[in-house]
Amino acid sequence: xxxDSKSGGRIPIENGIxxxxxxxxxxxxxxxxxxxxxxxxxxxxxxxxxWILMQDPAxxxxxxxxMAAVMPVQGAKALKSLTRKGNxxxxxxxxxxxxxxxxxxxxxxxxxxxxxxxxxxxYDCPGALPLSDMSDAPQxxxxxxxxxxxxxxxxxxxxxPVCQFCTEFSMGAADVHIGMADPDTxxxxxxxxxxxxxxxxxxxxxxxxxxxxAWEKQTDSIQKKRIQQMDKAFQTIQPMVEGFDNLADTxxxxxxCHNCQSACPICYCRQCYSDSKESSLESAYYLDKAExxxxxxxxxxxxxxxxxxxxxxSLSCVSCGQCTDACPVSIPVAKVFSYVAAQTQQxxxxxxxxxxxxxxxxxxxxxxxxxxxxxxxxxAESQESPHE
Amino acid sequence: MGKTFNPKITxxxxxxxxxxxxxxxxxxxxxxxxxxxxxxxxxSSRVDPVxxxxxxxxxxxxxxxxxxxxxxxxxxxxxxxTRRRFAILQSIFDxxxxxxxxxxxxxxxxxxxxKFARVCNEFTDKIQKxxxxxxxxxxxx
Numbered sequence: 001x002x003x004d005s006k007s008g009g010r011i012p013i014e015n016g017i018x019x020x021x022x023x024x025x026x027x028x029x030x031x032x033x034x035x036x037x038x039x040x041x042x043x044x045x046x047x048x049x050x051w052i053l054m055q056d057p058a059x060x061x062x063x064x065x066x067m068a069a070v071m072p073v074q075g076a077k078a079l080k081s082l083t084r085k086g087n088x089x090x091x092x093x094x095x096x097x098x099x100x101x102x103x104x105x106x107x108x109x110x111x112x113x114x115x116x117x118x119x120x121x122x123y124d125c126p127g128a129l130p131l132s133d134m135s136d137a138p139q140x141x142x143x144x145x146x147x148x149x150x151x152x153x154x155x156x157x158x159x160x161p162v163c164q165f166c167t168e169f170s171m172g173a174a175d176v177h178i179g180m181a182d183p184d185t186x187x188x189x190x191x192x193x194x195x196x197x198x199x200x201x202x203x204x205x206x207x208x209x210x211x212x213x214a215w216e217k218q219t220d221s222i223q224k225k226r227i228q229q230m231d232k233a234f235q236t237i238q239p240m241v242e243g244f245d246n247l248a249d250t251x252x253x254x255x256x257c258h259n260c261q262s263a264c265p266i267c268y269c270r271q272c273y274s275d276s277k278e279s280s281l282e283s284a285y286y287l288d289k290a291e292x293x294x295x296x297x298x299x300x301x302x303x304x305x306x307x308x309x310x311x312x313x314s315l316s317c318v319s320c321g322q323c324t325d326a327c328p329v330s331i332p333v334a335k336v337f338s339y340v341a342a343q344t345q346q347x348x349x350x351x352x353x354x355x356x357x358x359x360x361x362x363x364x365x366x367x368x369x370x371x372x373x374x375x376x377x378x379x380a381e382s383q384e385s386p387h388e
Numbered sequence: 389m390g391k392t393f394n395p396k397i398t399x400x401x402x403x404x405x406x407x408x409x410x411x412x413x414x415x416x417x418x419x420x421x422x423x424x425x426x427x428x429x430x431x432s433s434r435v436d437p438v439x440x441x442x443x444x445x446x447x448x449x450x451x452x453x454x455x456x457x458x459x460x461x462x463x464x465x466x467x468x469x470t471r472r473r474f475a476i477l478q479s480i481f482d483x484x485x486x487x488x489x490x491x492x493x494x495x496x497x498x499x500x501x502x503k504f505a506r507v508c509n510e511f512t513d514k515i516q517k518x519x520x521x522x523x524x525x526x527x528x529x
Contacts, residue, residue: 241483241484241485242484242485243484243485243486244484244485244486244487244522244523244526245522245526247484247486248523248526248528248529252528273436273438279442289446289447290527292447292524293524293525293526293527294527295527296527296529297527297528297529300529301442301445301529302529303445303529304438304441304442304445304529307441307445307480307484308437308438308441308442310480311436311437311438311441311473311476311477311480312437312438314476314480315476339483340480340483340484343479343480343482343483344476344479344480344483347475347476347479348472348475361472362469362472362473362476365465365468365469365471365472366468367458367459367468369471370471370472370475373471373474373475373478373493376492376493376494377493377494377495379510
């Protein structure tokens, strides 16, 4: 759990940010606190990253890409595949983006991830680059991302659209956080967010005694800019989805591949209603509809899939943008979902993945709440019916 | 088109309260519109928001959920969960500007036959005024 007064420590950056970070991770793996690391590693073809559960300290220094340029698989999904059936005795430290940490927290609330023996490490994220950039030009993309990190550039327009207006780019519920936004570029600032985090940092031999106030100031100012970006972005998203016809137009080129759902960390159901046989109907139904509407598209229910998914996961949406990365026909799925999710979460004063302690609103209820709906259920109660 | 608009309203009714209430309305010979198409569910919380979205996108002019009064749920808390889910769906319809007035939630107990008839009459009147569901014309969904 993050506390109000955070404490941190610094190590000098030698041979670049990544190399310095690899050393820290290696130290943690050599200590008797951590048994394995979960982190991105570049695949042999060089155009993507895979999540690797790493136990050999030597490999960390050679192979690890702790801050990956793109996000091929959302980290929460990787951690889910490791701990869904409990995590055994293995003590793991996972290196993730803040949105991956939020996804992890949501999945742990949904009993899909067990965080008992997991230490989460995050960093101030400049945004992930679009996945297609990496497959088109791996080297340029990687260099571009390293450039963003070393320049502490949090205003790039090259990153994914949802990353450009991400307001939760900094420390959340992670145990250890790397203050990339810190003005001091000669040292790496490591901040502890929990007891686990403090133990992790002391295991790597770091003194944690500093109040990172300069970093806090910097992240606050970046966040203010991001909030403005978000308002701007939402203004452009609104006309895309407002009203039935605009919404239908936005999703009209959907090919029904359901990639957005497979890539989504929150959609964890093993079978979705949209893929089940309950969702398909007799041909007579479609013929009847075609007659009434003049024609209908097949396969049917493409819009139902998207709005249905919104109803199921928008409370937990962490706006990671994986859905847009996965869309082969470039529908701005993430923008739409982020826009709608911001409002559903606000309705319950909930922020997906922000804190581990808060229950998901669908898991609980209060007897006396939601006044407007209460009023709706009250109507027709007191009136005299003309039929009585 | 010259045709009169005959709305269709899908009603998901909880077996323990609202559906029994509908039965009572019938045995009491109370009139309610033929627009209502009742579907019996074991609990109002069995109604996944997707059912409402599906009904809506398939052209239902209105969708009604009927459940037990708060505190009376046969399964103790189902209707409270229904209320939260309904709030989410309303919020989504709001964000997408999708005529959320076509969705309605009512608590109707097994003894409230007259209330069932009133809710149906009132809701049908409202839908009649709103006109047909815009999704009825779109062939690309």
